Amino acid sequence: MSEEQGKYDKAEPLYERVLAIREKVLGAEHPNTAFLYIGQGEYDQATSLLERALAIFEKVLGSEHQNMTKSLQALAICLRTV
Numbered sequence: 001m002s003e004e005q006g007k008y009d010k011a012e013p014l015y016e017r018v019l020a021i022r023e024k025v026l027g028a029e030h031p032n033t034a035f036l037y038i039g040q041g042e043y044d045q046a047t048s049l050l051e052r053a054l055a056i057f058e059k060v061l062g063s064e065h066q067n068m069t070k071s072l073q074a075l076a077i078c079l080r081t082v
């Protein structure tokens with residue numbers, strides 16, 4: 001909700017908390033943090049996180065998994081913008 005309203009400063013700590021939980025469960029970086037950075041215009045940070053998330057998704061879930069598509073699209077946007 002905070003992110004949708006452009007309140008990125010309030011959304012970031014929540015994403016970091018989610019990230020910590022997901023790292024425990026998945027042992028991986030979660031791409032929602034990258035989407036937060038995209039919203040802030042921090043494409044270099046988003047690119048790094050997305051590349052890590054995609055590598056993990058591909059290894060754990062396979063290259064055709066639905067989670068790959070949103071992250072791949074976001075990575076393309078970042079690379080085009082940088």
